[in-house]
Amino acid sequence: MSSDTTDTSTLGADSTPDAPEGTAQALEDRNENRSQRPSSAAFRDFITSGWGPRVDLGVVPGAAAPYTAARRDAVSAAFPGERLVVPAGTLKQRSNDTDYRFRPHSAFAHLTGFGSDQEPDAVLVFHPLGDEGHEAVLYVRPLAPRDTEEFYADSRYGEFWVGARPSLDDVTTSTGIRAAHIDELPDALAKDTGEGGVRLRVVPGADESTSILVESLRHLAGEVDDAETAEVDAQLAEMLSELRLIKDEHEIGQMREAVDQTIAGFEKVVRALPRATEHARGERVVETTFDGHARLEGNTVGYETIAAAGEHATTLHWIRNDGQVRAGELILVDAGVEVESLYTADVTRTLPVDGTYTDVQRRVYTAVLDAADAAFAVAKPGTKFADIHAAAMVVIAERLGEWGLLPGTAEESLDPEGQFHRRWMVHGTSHHLGMDVHDCAQARREMYLDAVLEPGMVFTIEPGLYFKSDDLSVPEEYRGIGVRIEDDVLITADGHENLSAALPRRPEEVEAWMASLRD
Numbered sequence: 282m283s284s285d286t287t288d289t290s291t292l293g294a295d296s297t298p299d300a301p302e303g304t305a306q307a308l309e310d311r312n313e314n315r316s317q318r319p320s321s322a323a324f325r326d327f328i329t330s331g332w333g334p335r336v337d338l339g340v341v342p343g344a345a346a347p348y349t350a351a352r353r354d355a356v357s358a359a360f361p362g363e364r365l366v367v368p369a370g371t372l373k374q375r376s377n378d379t380d381y382r383f384r385p386h387s388a389f390a391h392l393t394g395f396g397s398d399q400e401p402d403a404v405l406v407f408h409p410l411g412d413e414g415h416e417a418v419l420y421v422r423p424l425a426p427r428d429t430e431e432f433y434a435d436s437r438y439g440e441f442w443v444g445a446r447p448s449l450d451d452v453t454t455s456t457g458i459r460a461a462h463i464d465e466l467p468d469a470l471a472k473d474t475g476e477g478g479v480r481l482r483v484v485p486g487a488d489e490s491t492s493i494l495v496e497s498l499r500h501l502a503g504e505v506d507d508a509e510t511a512e513v514d515a516q517l518a519e520m521l522s523e524l525r526l527i528k529d530e531h532e533i534g535q536m537r538e539a540v541d542q543t544i545a546g547f548e549k550v551v552r553a554l555p556r557a558t559e560h561a562r563g564e565r566v567v568e569t570t571f572d573g574h575a576r577l578e579g580n581t582v583g584y585e586t587i588a589a590a591g592e593h594a595t596t597l598h599w600i601r602n603d604g605q606v607r608a609g610e611l612i613l614v615d616a617g618v619e620v621e622s623l624y625t626a627d628v629t630r631t632l633p634v635d636g637t638y639t640d641v642q643r644r645v646y647t648a649v650l651d652a653a654d655a656a657f658a659v660a661k662p663g664t665k666f667a668d669i670h671a672a673a674m675v676v677i678a679e680r681l682g683e684w685g686l687l688p689g690t691a692e693e694s695l696d697p698e699g700q701f702h703r704r705w706m707v708h709g710t711s712h713h714l715g716m717d718v719h720d721c722a723q724a725r726r727e728m729y730l731d732a733v734l735e736p737g738m739v740f741t742i743e744p745g746l747y748f749k750s751d752d753l754s755v756p757e758e759y760r761g762i763g764v765r766i767e768d769d770v771l772i773t774a775d776g777h778e779n780l781s782a783a784l785p786r787r788p789e790e791v792e793a794w795m796a797s798l799r800d
Contacts, residue, residue: 312378318434329428340451345394345622348531350457352524353392357407357415359520363480364470365407365415366495367392367521368488372401372437380437382581386487387623387716388521393419393456396622397580404466404491405458409479419458420466423449467494476503482517515723522723525715527737532715533771535624536739539579540769540780542618543626546574547784550614551798554606554634563606564588571616579618583625584718587615594631594763595747597708608635611642613763623716627741628781629767636795641758643788645746648680649764650786652744656710660742660770660777664734670710673744678702686755704754705746713740714769734772739780743767 343349356365369385383398390396393405402422407415422438424446425431433441440446452460461469473479483495499510528536553570557563567588575582589599590606594613606612612634617626631646633639638646652673659672674695681702682691694701713720713729720739721729745765748755769780785794 320434325430328433332427335424335445338445338447338451340447340454342457343394343455345531346455346457348529349392349394351529353407353417354414355524356392356520360407360482360517361414362409362411363407363482364409364474365517366470366481366483366491367405367407368484368491369393369395369400369403369405370488371490378436384623386484387525387720388484388518389487390623390716391521391525392417393458394622395456396620400452402463402488404463404488406466406469408469408472417458418469419452419456419460420463420469421449421452421460422446422463423452423460466491470494471498471501474498474502478502480513482513484518484521485511485514486518518723519725522721523725523728526713526721526724526728526732527735528715528739528771529737532624533737533739535620535622536626536715536769536771537780539583539618539620539624539626540628541783542575542578542620543616543628544781544784545578546571546616546618547614547628547630548798549574550616551632551795554612554632555799557606557612558608558634561605562603564590564593564602564604564612567606567612567614568602571614575616575618579620580623581619583617583619583627587613587629589613589615589763590634592750592761592763594765595749595761596763597747606634609639610634611638611762611764613765615765615767617718625714625716625718626769626781627714627718627743627767628769628784629743629765630784630786630791631764631766632791632795636799637792638788642762642764645748645759645762645764646766646788648677649744649746649766650788651680652676652710653742653766653768653786656742656744657770657777657779660734660772662734662736662772662774662776666711666732666734666740667730669740669742673710673742674702674706677706677744677746681705705748706744708743708745710744711740711742713738715739736772736774738772740770741767742770 367389369389372380372383375381383401385395385400389405400421404420406418406420408418409415425440431439433439436442449460470481474481481495481498483492485492504510549570550567553566557566560566568586571586572582585600587599588602589596590604590612591610593599593604594611611631613629613631615629617628619625633642655676656669656673659668678691678694681687682694687694687701689699689701693699743765747763748759748761750761752760766786771778771780785791
């Protein structure tokens, strides 16, 4: 039964009663037309009273705290006398009034130790202390008192809706960084920023509102050259990205955990393959099997899982995952578990759906494996990062030449003016790995592609071959086959460690492993 009248006594604190006759209701107010929460003074008094002490959240110093302190010291040393602003970012709208699960900006997480969905809107600020470096302060939205409307009426931040937020003391305890209320941020950033005063730098793209605040303060200080201020901010992003190129002990431990959980996820995928072949969208059986494992044993997946069966494996970033999984075909699974600290694995295996490679599948698979092994052979301190790709490409070109697929010799193809073999592998062989699946992406070329490998670097080795079903330049037997093999590699003092070595790579080992999981 409907009613033509609105009882304003039942509207919520964030609701708006009908507009006066003849006045249109503002668009931004209409979203709460569904609300039935009371807002009377008597209700507010009642709901904000009669509560016992809050349960102690049990906050203890985070395991990353000693390491994040060292990282902040490095940042401080790079920008003496300047005020540095590193936002966590904000909640992002998914649809209408619902948000995506929050993930802090990687630079913020790296410098604070916050992970998972912790602290939307928070901002880490490095305040200059003259010749004594910086004081780091975390500006956060703390837990609201229970006598406030936020406590029960704010669906984005209220304790009734999203649970208790940490207090300022909790934040300081867990991170080792002094915490302050986010409302203090504007005045804190404005201090000593007049003409000739403290220079401000902010991580670009992390939080639009914080960037606008910084920009307004710059204009008040007479800094109006947009190109110059953009370069200033880019230098900060660049340094924070390069800071992650060499992982410390804690980071390497987190990477090991992410890889181990990823391997466990692949085992579950193999067990789910028979069920996948019975479903019209079997790729989603594979995807949800891995993603469910990642959510249970970690934070989530580090990126959208690729579950590409048959021809779909020739699409490098196939994430629609709505295809069938058929016996006799291959399925390329590219997936990684992101642990609570936000470090992620990135592993790919190309599996025979029924457990056995055909002769042509094995031929392509072995070529890719040989290319990966060639890349592993040069993965050691002193080698340039770019040399890993070059080593893999030699093998790829040679195999394609042996199969008669190149318009010339392998040597001609490897010449920079040739590169014909890249038709069937257009991506690179390696990328750094860490909090971002493509980590350290803002690093300079000389610090990344042209850099010499050093102990503590973690990256992928992932050659592939992809023959699309309509590629008339290859024999029909190859068409529709896509193979990628990807492992996560740590550079050590005397060579490398394949962090994902426990997941079989050689075709006969893959077949035996799959058979053991199906027994």
